Amino acid sequence: xxxxxxxxxxxxxxxxxxxxxxxxxxxxxxxxxxxxxxxxxxxxxxxxxxxxxxxxxxxxxxxxxxxxxxxxxxxxxxxxxxxxxxxxxxxxxxxxxxxxxxxxxxxxxxxxxxxxxxxxxxxxxxxxxxxxxxxxxxxxxxxxxxxxxxxxxxxxxxxxxxxxxxxxxxxxxxxxxxxxxxxxxxxxxxxxxxxxxxxxxxxxxxxxxx
Numbered sequence: 001x002x003x004x005x006x007x008x009x010x011x012x013x014x015x016x017x018x019x020x021x022x023x024x025x026x027x028x029x030x031x032x033x034x035x036x037x038x039x040x041x042x043x044x045x046x047x048x049x050x051x052x053x054x055x056x057x058x059x060x061x062x063x064x065x066x067x068x069x070x071x072x073x074x075x076x077x078x079x080x081x082x083x084x085x086x087x088x089x090x091x092x093x094x095x096x097x098x099x100x101x102x103x104x105x106x107x108x109x110x111x112x113x114x115x116x117x118x119x120x121x122x123x124x125x126x127x128x129x130x131x132x133x134x135x136x137x138x139x140x141x142x143x144x145x146x147x148x149x150x151x152x153x154x155x156x157x158x159x160x161x162x163x164x165x166x167x168x169x170x171x172x173x174x175x176x177x178x179x180x181x182x183x184x185x186x187x188x189x190x191x192x193x194x195x196x197x198x199x200x201x202x203x204x205x206x207x208x209x210x
Contacts (some may be wrong), residue, residue, distance in 0.1 A: 001021045001022065001023045002021070002022045002023070003019050003020075003021060003022075004019065004020040004021075004022055005017065005018075005019055005020075006018060006019070006020060026120065027058065027059040027060045028058050028059075028060065028062075028120050028121035028122070029056050029058035029060060029061060029062025029063070029086065029088075029118050029120065029121035029122075030056065030057045030058035030062075030121060030122055031054055031055070031056060031057075031058075031062055031065070031086070031116060031118060031121065031122055031123075031124050032054070032055050032056075032057050032124075033052060033053070033054050033116070033124050033126050034052065034053045034054075034055065035052060036126070037126060037127045037128065037129075038050070038052065038114075038126060038127070038128035038129070038130065039128070039129050039130075040098075040128075040130055040131075041130065041131045041132070041133045042074070042098035042099070042100050042104075042130060042131075042132055042133070043100075043132075043133060043134070043135060044100055044106065044132055044133065044134040044135070044136075044192075045100075046099070046135075047097060047098070047099040048097070048098045048099070049078060049095055049096070049097055049098075050095070050096045050098055051093050051094065051095050051096075052093075052094055052096075052126070053091050053092065053093055053094070054086070054091070054092055054094060054116060054124070055086075055089070055090070055091040055092075056086040056087065056088055056089065056090055056091075057088075057089070058088060058121060059088060060088065061085045061086060061087050061088065062085070062086040062118040062121055063084065063085050063118060063119045063120065064082065064083075064084065064085075064118060064119040065082065065083040065084075065085075065086055065116065065117070065118045066081065066082050066115075066116070066117050066118075067079075067080075067081055067082070067083075067094060067114065067115075067116050068081075068114070068115040068116075068117070069096075069114055070112045070113070070114075072110075072112070073101050073103070074098060074099055074100045074101050074104060075096060075097070075098060075130075076096070076097045076099075077094070077095070077096060077097070078095040078096065078097045079093065079094050079095040094116075098130065100132040104132040105132065105194060106132050106133060106134050106192060106193035106194055107131060107132070107133065107167060107168055107169070107193035107194045107195070108131065108132070108168070108169070108194060109129045109130065109131040109169055110128075110129070110130050110131070110132075111127070111128065111129050112127070112128055113125045113126060113127045113128065114126045114128065133191065133193065134191055134192035134193055135191075136191070136192040137189050137190060137191050137192060138189075138190065138192060139186065139187065139188055139189065139190070140165065140175075140186070140187040140190045141184060141185070141186050141187075142163050142179070142184070142185045142186075142197060142199070143157060143183055143184055144157060144158040144159075144161040144163070144179045144183045144184075144185070144199055144201070145157050145158060145183060146158050146204070156183075157179075157182055157183025157184070158179060158183045158201055158204070159179050159180060159181045159182070159183055160178060160179060160201060160202075161178065161179045161183070161185075161199050161200065161201040161204070162176070162177075162178055162199070162200050162201065163175075163176060163177055163178070163179060163185040163197070163198070163199050164176045164197070164198045164199075165187060165190070165195050165196070165197055166195065166196045166197075166198070167195065167196070168194050168195060168196045168210055171196075174187075174190065174195060175187040175190065194210055195210065196208065196209070196210050197209055197210070
């Protein structure tokens, strides 16, 4: 702050002395991302381009803007890594190439953040949650057995058991039903991936596994 002394004098000669405090700040660029977070999917064995925008809502240009990604094998920038200048109210597109490797498990979200900085102004941290999914599908058959009678001669399977197949992280129910007289529950078509399976029956301890 800068102190500026001043004096007020009336026509009658009365005086009032006081101080004004003055503060100034350089104008800055103000970056805003749209969307503010990334929640999407990428497909096994395929490359996908995902775009989001960054707008400068500041009073002056945002200069020397840098886009920094975490070190991941499956995420690359397909647009420029640096931008000399984004003018006030200008909006630019940033493109990511998402290409999962064999290391990324299906239906398992990966989280992190993307940093966008400028020479004078705010820095953005854009969180992401990206899940690898598959377009391949198959049949799922669940066979419910009673561990107390499974090793007997008849080895009866458990009919009437409730089966629920869920997404392992969101809990979304993918399929549910009751085992038939042979103790089987079938999902005719289900996407390739990891799932949580819950089996429950009266007078039995519930079973859950991925």
